[in-house]
Amino acid sequence: xxxxxxxxxxxxxxxxACEVACKQWNQLPADGYELTGDSYxxxxxxxxxxxxxxxxxxNPKKRRLTGDVDLVALAEGVTEPLPGGAELDALGxxxxxxxxxxxxxxxxxxxxxxxxxxxxxxxxxxxxxxxxCNGCGxxxxxxxYGVITQVPHDGRAFKCTLCYDxxxxxxxxxxxxxxxxxxxxxxxVEDLKVIAAERVQELHDKGYSRAYVYxxxxxxGTGGIGGNHSKFILMDEPETYNLPRHPFLPQEKVKGGTIAxxxxxxxxxxxxxxxxxxxxx
Amino acid sequence: xxxxxxxxxxxxxxxxETSHHPAxxxxxxxxxxxxxxxxxxxxxxxxxxxxxxxxxxxxGVHLFSTIAQILGHKDEDLIRASRxxxxxxxxLSPVLLIWDLGRPERFYNMLRVLKLRxxxxxxxxxxxxxxxxxxxxxxxxxADDGLLGDDNLLVRLVKLVPARFLSILSLPVGLxxxxxxxxxxxxxxxxxxxxxxxxxxxxxxxxxxxTALSWLSLVLHLTHSGEKKTMHxxxxxxxxxxxxxxxxxxASLIRxxxxxxxxxxxxxxxxxxxxxxxxxxxxxxxxxxxxxxRPKSILASVLALAGGLAFRFAIIKGGRISADDPEAYFTFxxxxxxxxxxxxx
Numbered sequence: 001x002x003x004x005x006x007x008x009x010x011x012x013x014x015x016x017a018c019e020v021a022c023k024q025w026n027q028l029p030a031d032g033y034e035l036t037g038d039s040y041x042x043x044x045x046x047x048x049x050x051x052x053x054x055x056x057x058x059n060p061k062k063r064r065l066t067g068d069v070d071l072v073a074l075a076e077g078v079t080e081p082l083p084g085g086a087e088l089d090a091l092g093x094x095x096x097x098x099x100x101x102x103x104x105x106x107x108x109x110x111x112x113x114x115x116x117x118x119x120x121x122x123x124x125x126x127x128x129x130x131x132x133c134n135g136c137g138x139x140x141x142x143x144x145y146g147v148i149t150q151v152p153h154d155g156r157a158f159k160c161t162l163c164y165d166x167x168x169x170x171x172x173x174x175x176x177x178x179x180x181x182x183x184x185x186x187x188x189v190e191d192l193k194v195i196a197a198e199r200v201q202e203l204h205d206k207g208y209s210r211a212y213v214y215x216x217x218x219x220x221g222t223g224g225i226g227g228n229h230s231k232f233i234l235m236d237e238p239e240t241y242n243l244p245r246h247p248f249l250p251q252e253k254v255k256g257g258t259i260a261x262x263x264x265x266x267x268x269x270x271x272x273x274x275x276x277x278x279x280x281x
Numbered sequence: 282x283x284x285x286x287x288x289x290x291x292x293x294x295x296x297x298e299t300s301h302h303p304a305x306x307x308x309x310x311x312x313x314x315x316x317x318x319x320x321x322x323x324x325x326x327x328x329x330x331x332x333x334x335x336x337x338x339x340x341g342v343h344l345f346s347t348i349a350q351i352l353g354h355k356d357e358d359l360i361r362a363s364r365x366x367x368x369x370x371x372x373l374s375p376v377l378l379i380w381d382l383g384r385p386e387r388f389y390n391m392l393r394v395l396k397l398r399x400x401x402x403x404x405x406x407x408x409x410x411x412x413x414x415x416x417x418x419x420x421x422x423x424a425d426d427g428l429l430g431d432d433n434l435l436v437r438l439v440k441l442v443p444a445r446f447l448s449i450l451s452l453p454v455g456l457x458x459x460x461x462x463x464x465x466x467x468x469x470x471x472x473x474x475x476x477x478x479x480x481x482x483x484x485x486x487x488x489x490x491x492t493a494l495s496w497l498s499l500v501l502h503l504t505h506s507g508e509k510k511t512m513h514x515x516x517x518x519x520x521x522x523x524x525x526x527x528x529x530x531x532a533s534l535i536r537x538x539x540x541x542x543x544x545x546x547x548x549x550x551x552x553x554x555x556x557x558x559x560x561x562x563x564x565x566x567x568x569x570x571x572x573x574x575r576p577k578s579i580l581a582s583v584l585a586l587a588g589g590l591a592f593r594f595a596i597i598k599g600g601r602i603s604a605d606d607p608e609a610y611f612t613f614x615x616x617x618x619x620x621x622x623x624x625x626x
Contacts, residue, residue, distance in 0.1 A: 039315070069331055087348065099595035113399065115387075115391060134388060134391070138399070141323040141471050142469050144320065144466070146321045155383025212581075223621050239611050241314065243614040244319060244320075251468050253467065256478060258482065260479050264486050269344060
């Protein structure tokens with residue numbers, strides 16, 4: 001059985017309850033009080049001490065209200081040509097997205113980890129064993145989504161555990177529990193896939209043709225990663241949410257690089273041997 | 282409503298942009314989330330590039346001296362300098378690597394598992410094995426040199442160590458220490474490193490050999506030891522290796538294409554263009570040409586050694602800039618440039 005998240009960004013209201021619940025349950029330290037000046041989002045990104053992060057995306061593309069706009073009709077989800085020639089870019093006016101570890105099917109961090117600290121646990125989640133990690137930091141640049149970081153002062157690397165302790169007790173993760181709109185859903189990956197497909201179809205039927213699932217083997221879980229156990233329903237290009245479109249499994253080329261190095265070793269050895277020519281006599 | 286917004290509204294028949302934040306200006310072409318890097322850079326500090334340099338020297342020195350032994354080249358000074366150098370590098374390397382860990386007291390967890398897909402794991406095992414073997418080989422050398430005292434039990438025991446056999450046995454492991462550092466950084470999501478997976482290992486190995494030959498020639502010159510034919514061989518090998526290194530760096534730059542930009546940034550260009558290309562390759566190569574002389578050779582060695590160190594720092598610093606650049610990562614992870622499982626090369 002594999003468990004995971006489905007984060008439906010179309011119903012996220014940006015309350016950041018998931019961030020707070022995650023910090024509380026996992027007893028994560030504060031990241032300091034810093035105002036970015038970019039938006040109302042002042043926690044910026046995922047890190048070793050922020051395992052859920054809600055992005056506030058202000059995207060004014062085509063966001064133009066023209067003429068006599070019926071705001072009530074807009075709020076009710078009218079997508080046909082609006083009265084008075086008004087234009088509105090669907091749900092894009094202000095997007096929220098609660099980001100989290102993608103729990104890749106073939107996880108680059110897990111493959112990179114030299115100590116075996118990063119494992120797949122019995123729920124098929126990618127889990128860092130804190131008692132084994134020695135803080136080499138190699139998982140950090142390996143992650144194609146910028147999820148893991150090393151926590152200064154502690155030295156070890158941390159990320160979302162998918163609330164391993166809560167799952168052991170039959171509870172859903174803290175973020176999913178706290179989410180007031182069910183933007184964050186927790187469950188078995190196979191069930192979530194069905195829910196995601198239905199929701200995207202529903203959005204398409206309503207006229208939101210840009211809705212899609214991120215974290216499939218086609219988008220966001222590509223290049224040998226084989227999909228993500230944390231999927232997202234997005235309404236804009238992945239890059240808008242700071243996500244790569246076609247990430248890749250960096251370890252795919254370790255074998256190729258090693259073979260190239262062996263060839264180079266043989267050539268350099270031959271060159272050195274040639275340099276000894278005529279010297280033996 | 283500000284003066285400007287009102288003017289705009291009048292000009293455009295009442296339509297107003299609902300957002301005016303510069304970061305969300307529709308005219309802006311860059312993608313992403315307020316320029317926050319979508320991947321995280323490695324936290325590695327100076328110990329890592331210095332280790333890459335020292336490990337490369339150890340690997341290269343071992344390659345040269347082992348081939349010398351295989352070919353029956355008998356220069357005791359060369360063999361002695363080589364064995365003690367390799368021991369020195371293999372003592373310093375783990376110190377630097379453990380120093381850089383977040384939890385140094387847990388370094389032994391590196392030897393908990395062996396993962397062939399993780400260059401960090403194979404690297405740890407290689408340093409461990411190469412270090413142990415070079416310790417044994419150097420012990421034999423020390424016994425032969427009389428450093429362990431005259432005829433005592435330890436000396437008699439150590440003299441049983443088959444040094445030449447162990448040198449040949451440790452050659453593949455030693456070469457892996459030299460090349461695997463390149464494979465280690467290219468098995469990441471950092472565009473500058475990942476794009477160059479094919480040439481990174483070979484380039485690091487060639488650069489390691491070039492610094493190693495320079496080190497040997499420097500040591501032999503400074504200690505006024507080593508046979509004349511050894512020096513001649515070293516010079517020949519140095520010239521050839523510098524050429525190969527230059528070729529591999531050129532191939533790497535072509536392969537990295539637009540993602541090599543950080544190497545030419547204001548921060549890294551002095552290290553890469555000045556330190557590596559001019560100081561570490563062009564200048565020593567020019568010096569090694571023409572008539573051989575001691576001062577010229579010493580200067581060439583120092584330059585090549587410094588160039589090798591500059592190269593490691595340039596690659597690590599360039600990788601940091603590359604990882605911090607959302608545009609670089611998004612362009613890399615959207616097209617066909619990123620390595621894919623089905624790619625052959």
